[in-house]
Amino acid sequence: MDIQITFPGGARVDAQIGSHVVATDQPVNGGGADSAASPFDVFLAALGTCTGIYALNFCRQRNISTEGLRMTQHMDTDSETGMVRAITLEIHLPADFPVKYTAALLRAVEQCKVKKHLEHPPQVAVTTSTIDTVVT
Template sequence: MASEAGVVRDDDVATAADHLDVDYLSGEQYEITVRGHRVRVDQPTGSGGADEAPTPTELFVGALAACVAFYAGRYLTRHGFDRDGLRVRSDFVMATDRPARVATIRIVVHPPAGFPAERTAALAAVASHCTVHNTMQHQPEITVTVG
């Protein structure tokens, strides 16, 4: 992990060789496999699923919140604070018009007890520059093909 002008960056930045696979399981369930790890996704029962796993959209928001937490945690450690008690909460609202998408995401970083109030702006600045948030702010080129 490197720091540049107070911005924390991942050392595990994806390369062109990085990939993940998604395989159909049953009903509305799929399994994501990445580096040997497996994560299932499903849909709520009202949407045809069995509600046995988060939806892909929930994982998307969860990835953002987890990335914010990672950066916040690294900030805390770098400045001598304990991570115990660090919590990140995220709320999101789906758009009511087309195309289907997340319209708003609100993320709140709850630092550990005793974290000094005068450091909250710096913590927020670092946390808001996580890799996932940066990607959302600078949209990647996305190509979908059938092959």
């Protein structure tokens, strides 16, 4: 799988994933126009949205209404380094959520691929290459 990264202008950096574009930008105080979330915010949101998909699919497979279901993702950040030390995903269940499914729902969201990759991170390498251009 390849993702193409482009630089459409300003502080924008976009990622082309198949037919989808994930736009990112920097806040105004970081030199951007704040037209999209920052890359780091998109990274963090990927965890919440991935676990959310697993929660949604769990409910759909059991015909459990998702009305009132929501999640909050809490980040504990080191004040000196700015690095996230811990992330807690809190699933807010509506009052009529079947109690018998609570533990199973937690097991289901544990299958999130983003969560698994954070727990067992891949190696990351950055390389360069020169683009040959033809001027006509």
